[in-house]
Amino acid sequence: MTVGQRPLGVAVLGLGNVGTEVVRILHESADDLAARIGAPLELRGIGVRRVAPDRGVPVDLLTEDIEGLSARDDVDIVVELMGPVEPARRAILTALRHGKSVVTANKALLAQSTGELSDAAESAHVDLYFEAAVAGAIPVIRPLTQSLAGDRVLRVAGIVNGTTNYILSAMAETGASYTDALADASALGYAEADPTADVEGYDAAAKAAILASIAFHTPVRADDVYREGITKVSADDVKSAHALGCAIKLLSICERITDADGSERVSARVHPALVPLTHPLASVNGAFNAVVVEAAAAGRLMFYGQGAGGAPTASAVMGDVVMAARNRVQGGRAPRESKYAQLPIAPIGVVPTRYYVSLHVSDRPGVLSTVAAEFARHEVSIAEVRQEGMVDEDGQRIGARIAVLTHRATDAALSETVAALKDLDVVSTVASVLRMEGTEE
Amino acid sequence: MTVGQRPLGVAVLGLGNVGTEVVRILHESADDLAARIGAPLELRGIGVRRVAPDRGVPVDLLTEDIEGLSARDDVDIVVELMGPVEPARRAILTALRHGKSVVTANKALLAQSTGELSDAAESAHVDLYFEAAVAGAIPVIRPLTQSLAGDRVLRVAGIVNGTTNYILSAMAETGASYTDALADASALGYAEADPTADVEGYDAAAKAAILASIAFHTPVRADDVYREGITKVSADDVKSAHALGCAIKLLSICERITDADGSERVSARVHPALVPLTHPLASVNGAFNAVVVEAAAAGRLMFYGQGAGGAPTASAVMGDVVMAARNRVQGGRAPRESKYAQLPIAPIGVVPTRYYVSLHVSDRPGVLSTVAAEFARHEVSIAEVRQEGMVDEDGQRIGARIAVLTHRATDAALSETVAALKDLDVVSTVASVLRMEGTEE
Numbered sequence: 001m002t003v004g005q006r007p008l009g010v011a012v013l014g015l016g017n018v019g020t021e022v023v024r025i026l027h028e029s030a031d032d033l034a035a036r037i038g039a040p041l042e043l044r045g046i047g048v049r050r051v052a053p054d055r056g057v058p059v060d061l062l063t064e065d066i067e068g069l070s071a072r073d074d075v076d077i078v079v080e081l082m083g084p085v086e087p088a089r090r091a092i093l094t095a096l097r098h099g100k101s102v103v104t105a106n107k108a109l110l111a112q113s114t115g116e117l118s119d120a121a122e123s124a125h126v127d128l129y130f131e132a133a134v135a136g137a138i139p140v141i142r143p144l145t146q147s148l149a150g151d152r153v154l155r156v157a158g159i160v161n162g163t164t165n166y167i168l169s170a171m172a173e174t175g176a177s178y179t180d181a182l183a184d185a186s187a188l189g190y191a192e193a194d195p196t197a198d199v200e201g202y203d204a205a206a207k208a209a210i211l212a213s214i215a216f217h218t219p220v221r222a223d224d225v226y227r228e229g230i231t232k233v234s235a236d237d238v239k240s241a242h243a244l245g246c247a248i249k250l251l252s253i254c255e256r257i258t259d260a261d262g263s264e265r266v267s268a269r270v271h272p273a274l275v276p277l278t279h280p281l282a283s284v285n286g287a288f289n290a291v292v293v294e295a296a297a298a299g300r301l302m303f304y305g306q307g308a309g310g311a312p313t314a315s316a317v318m319g320d321v322v323m324a325a326r327n328r329v330q331g332g333r334a335p336r337e338s339k340y341a342q343l344p345i346a347p348i349g350v351v352p353t354r355y356y357v358s359l360h361v362s363d364r365p366g367v368l369s370t371v372a373a374e375f376a377r378h379e380v381s382i383a384e385v386r387q388e389g390m391v392d393e394d395g396q397r398i399g400a401r402i403a404v405l406t407h408r409a410t411d412a413a414l415s416e417t418v419a420a421l422k423d424l425d426v427v428s429t430v431a432s433v434l435r436m437e438g439t440e441e
Numbered sequence: 442m443t444v445g446q447r448p449l450g451v452a453v454l455g456l457g458n459v460g461t462e463v464v465r466i467l468h469e470s471a472d473d474l475a476a477r478i479g480a481p482l483e484l485r486g487i488g489v490r491r492v493a494p495d496r497g498v499p500v501d502l503l504t505e506d507i508e509g510l511s512a513r514d515d516v517d518i519v520v521e522l523m524g525p526v527e528p529a530r531r532a533i534l535t536a537l538r539h540g541k542s543v544v545t546a547n548k549a550l551l552a553q554s555t556g557e558l559s560d561a562a563e564s565a566h567v568d569l570y571f572e573a574a575v576a577g578a579i580p581v582i583r584p585l586t587q588s589l590a591g592d593r594v595l596r597v598a599g600i601v602n603g604t605t606n607y608i609l610s611a612m613a614e615t616g617a618s619y620t621d622a623l624a625d626a627s628a629l630g631y632a633e634a635d636p637t638a639d640v641e642g643y644d645a646a647a648k649a650a651i652l653a654s655i656a657f658h659t660p661v662r663a664d665d666v667y668r669e670g671i672t673k674v675s676a677d678d679v680k681s682a683h684a685l686g687c688a689i690k691l692l693s694i695c696e697r698i699t700d701a702d703g704s705e706r707v708s709a710r711v712h713p714a715l716v717p718l719t720h721p722l723a724s725v726n727g728a729f730n731a732v733v734v735e736a737a738a739a740g741r742l743m744f745y746g747q748g749a750g751g752a753p754t755a756s757a758v759m760g761d762v763v764m765a766a767r768n769r770v771q772g773g774r775a776p777r778e779s780k781y782a783q784l785p786i787a788p789i790g791v792v793p794t795r796y797y798v799s800l801h802v803s804d805r806p807g808v809l810s811t812v813a814a815e816f817a818r819h820e821v822s823i824a825e826v827r828q829e830g831m832v833d834e835d836g837q838r839i840g841a842r843i844a845v846l847t848h849r850a851t852d853a854a855l856s857e858t859v860a861a862l863k864d865l866d867v868v869s870t871v872a873s874v875l876r877m878e879g880t881e882e
Contacts (some may be wrong), residue, residue, distance in 0.1 A: 137739035139588035147580035150759020298578035303741035315739035318591020332773025391603035
C-alpha cells in the first residue's frame with residue numbers, strides 16, 4: 001500500500017453544527033479512519049464567512065478564502081457544508097475542476113442542479129457524494145443507487161423534514177393548533193426563526209427531487225415537485241384523521257405513473273396526507289425521519305433514524321468522506337449520476353390518490369344525497385362517508401359536518417368536484433381537503 | 442465508453458428460488474441493467490446439480506460442471522447461490538483465482554471463513570459482494586461498510602431469521618405452544634423439513650458473525666457467537682412477556698463491550714429476548730426482518746423489510762451484480778474486508794444484560810424474601826418482582842409463581858444465582874430464564 005502512505009488532505013467549508021461535528025470526528029477518530037482508508041486524513045483548512053478566534057478550532061485552520069481553499073494543491077477532498085446555493089455551487093465547481101472529490105449535504109443546490117455538478121465530477125474523474133443531503137444519518141442515497149441498482153423502484157415515500165414532523169406530532173399529541181405547535185417548536189429550537197422552507201414544504205420538495213432523480217434515473221428538479229406545506233392543517237383535521245384511524249404526516253412521494261398506453265411518467269410531490277396508524281410511517285414521530293421504498297423484487301423496505309442534527313448528519317458526511325478517500329487510495333469511483341431513463345414528469349392533475357374531504361352543510365334532509373351525487377357526477381368514487389351534527393357554544397344546532405373518504409381519484413377530478421361542491425346551496429364551507437396515502441384502494 | 446461496449450458475462454451457480462429470480466431479472470430487465478452499468482450483461486451459463494429439461498430456462502444454459510463454468514474465459518461475474526459450504530467454497534475460490542468478481546448470498550460459508558475468500562479477492566483485485574447474505578432485500582452490509590464507515594458502530598441488534606420470527610409471532614398472536622406453531626409454520630412453508638438451522642439459531646448466528654465482523658472491523662466466526670434457539674420458549678413465557686409489556690424475539694446482537702480498563706471486546710450472541718412493545722423491533726412480525734444499528738454519531742438507525750424469499754433476496758444479489766459490473770466497466774473496487782481492529786471476543790459470561798427469571802415456589806410466608814436475598818448475595822440487582830398464586834385444575838392452591846426482572850447483570854452472576862435458587866428448598870422449579878433487551882437500565 002505505497003500510495004496509501006501519503007496523507008489525504010481534507011478541506012471543510014462551513015463550520016455550523018455539522019461542520020463542527022465533522023471536524024471533531026476527523027480529530028477524535030483519526031486512527032480508525034486511517035485504518036479504514038489505508039491513509040491518514042489531514043484537515044488542511046476550514047472555510048468560514050468570518051475568521052474569529054473563538055470557533056473552537058485552531059484559528060490558523062480558518063480561512064475566508066473559500067475558493068482558494070477549494071483549489072489548494074494539498075487538498076484531495078472538499079466537504080461542502082455551507083448551504084444554501086451560493087457560494088456553495090461555485091466552491092464545489094472549483095473543487096471538482098481542480099480534481100478534488102467532493103462531499104456535500106446541500107440539498108437545495110443538488111435539487112436545482114441541471115447536471116452541472118455531476119458533469120463536472122464526471123469530466124474530472126472524481127467523486128461527488130451527497131448521502132447527507134436527504135434524511136441525515138439514514139442511508140437512503142446509497143441504498144437507492146447501489147443496493148437497489150438491479151431492481152425496479154416503484155415508489156419512494158418518506159418523512160424527510162424533521163421540523164414539520166415535530167409540529168404535526170405535537171398537534172396530534174396535545175390537540176394544539178398549528179400556530180401554537182409552531183411557536184413551541186421555535187421555542188425549543190426545532191423550527192428556525194423563518195420557518196418558511198420547512199413549513200411550506202420547500203425543504204421536503206428539494207429532497208423529493210433528489211430521491212426521484214436517483215430512484216427513477218431521470219432528472220427531476222425541485223421546481224418539478226408539486227408542493228403543499230402544513231400551514232393549513234388544522235387541529236380539526238388532526239382530530240378527524242384520528243377518528244378515521246389515521247395520522248397526518250407531511251410526505252415526500254416519488255412514484256412511477258403508468259399511463260393507459262403503458263408509457264411511464266414520474267410523479268414527485270410533497271403534501272400533508274392521512275396515513276393509517278397501522279402504516280409504518282404513522283409511528284414516525286418528533287424530529288425523526290423515515291423513508292419507505294417499494295421495489296418490484298425487494299418489496300417494501302423502510303429506513304428509519306435521525307434526519308437532522310449536527311452529529312447524525314456528520315455521520316453521513318463522514319461515510320462519504322471515507323468512501324471518497326478509499327477511492328483515491330485504491331482507485332475507483334462512486335457510481336456516477338444515471339439519468340438514462342429520462343421519464344417525463346407527470347403533472348399533479350393526473351396523479352391518482354385517495355382524498356378526505358370535510359364539508360360544513362345545512363342540516364336538512366337530502367343534503368347527503370346531493371353531496372354524494374356531486375362526487376358521482378365527477379366520477380369520484382366514495383369509500384366512506386360520515387355525517388354529524390354541529391352545535392354552537394350554546395348547544396344550538398347550527399348545521400352538519402360531512403366527511404367523505406374517496407377511492408383513488410385524480411387530482412383534476414377531485415378539484416372539479418370540490419369546485420362544484422362549493423357552488424352548492426347546501427354547502428356552507430369546504431373545511432378541508434387532504435390526501436390519504438398508505439392504503440391499497 | 443469504449444470499454445462499456447463489450448458485454449459482461451455472468452454465470453449463475455444454483456437454480457433454486459433465488460437463482461430463478463436472478464435469471465428472470467437478468468432477462469426481463471436487460472435494457473435497464475445495461476443502461477445502469479454501461480454495458481450489457483449476458484448470461485453465459487447456470488450451474489446446477491443435475492441438468493434437466495424442465496427447469497424453465499433454455500437447457501443449453503445448464504451445466505453440471507460448476508468449476509468449469511466458474512473459470513470460463515467469457516465469464517466476468519460469478520453469482521453463487523448454491524449454499525451450503527461445499528461445493529460453493531471451491532467454486533468461489535476458482536472464480537476469484539480466475540479473476541472473476543463474485544456475488545454470493547452464502548452466509549454459512551462467509552461466517553466460517555477465516556479470510557480465505559476475501560484474501561483471494563484481494564489477491565486477484567476483484568470484488569466479493571455479499572449483501573444478500575444477511576436480511577435478504579434489506580440493505581445492511583452496504584450501510585455498515587460504507588454509510589457508517591466514518592462513524593463508530595456501538596451495537597447491531599436484529600431480527601434476521603424469518604422462520605423463528607414467524608413462529609414467535611404466531612405464538613404471541615394465538616397463544617399456541619412452540620410445537621404447534623412450528624407445525625403450522627412447516628405446513629405453510631415458512632419452516633423447512635429439518636428446521637434445526639433456524640430454530641436452534643445457527644442461521645441467526647452465522648448472520649451475527651457477518652454483522653459483527655463488518656461492524657467492528659474484527660474477524661468473528663459463527664463459532665464465536667453465543668447461541669440459544671427458540672425451542673425452549675413456552676406459551677407461558679410469551680404470556681408472561683406480554684404481561685410485562687414485552688414481546689419475545691430471537692435477536693442477533695453484536696456489541697462493543699468496554700472493560701473497566703477501557704479496553705474493548707466484541708460480543709456476538711443469538712438468543713430469545715424480551716423486547717418492550719414500544720421498541721421498534723417488537724412490532725416486526727411474521728417473516729419480516731429488521732436490523733437496528735446504534736452508532737456514536739448517527740444514533741439509532743433501523744432497516745426493515747423482507748429478509749428472505751426468492752425475489753427479495755434476488756434484489757440484493759442484483760444490486761451487487763450491478764455494482765460489480767460497474768466496477769469492471771468504470772474501474773474501481775468494492776471496499777475490501779477490513780479487520781484492522783482485531784478486537785478480542787468477549788465470552789458470554791462477561792456480557793451484561795437484564796434478565797427475566799420465573800420461579801415456581803412454595804406458597805408460604807418469607808419465600809419472596811429468601812428468593813430476593815439470593816439475588817442480592819450474587820450482586821444481581823432486582824428491578825421488579827411479581828408474585829401470584831398458582832392453582833391446579835380443581836382450583837386448589839398448589840404454590841406460587843415469582844417473576845423477577847433484574848437490572849443489568851453479567852451472564853456469569855445470573856447463572857450462579859439461578860444455580861443457587863435451584864438449591865433452595867422453597868423453589869420447586871426455575872421455570873424460565875430469559876434475557877431482556879431494548880431498555881436502558
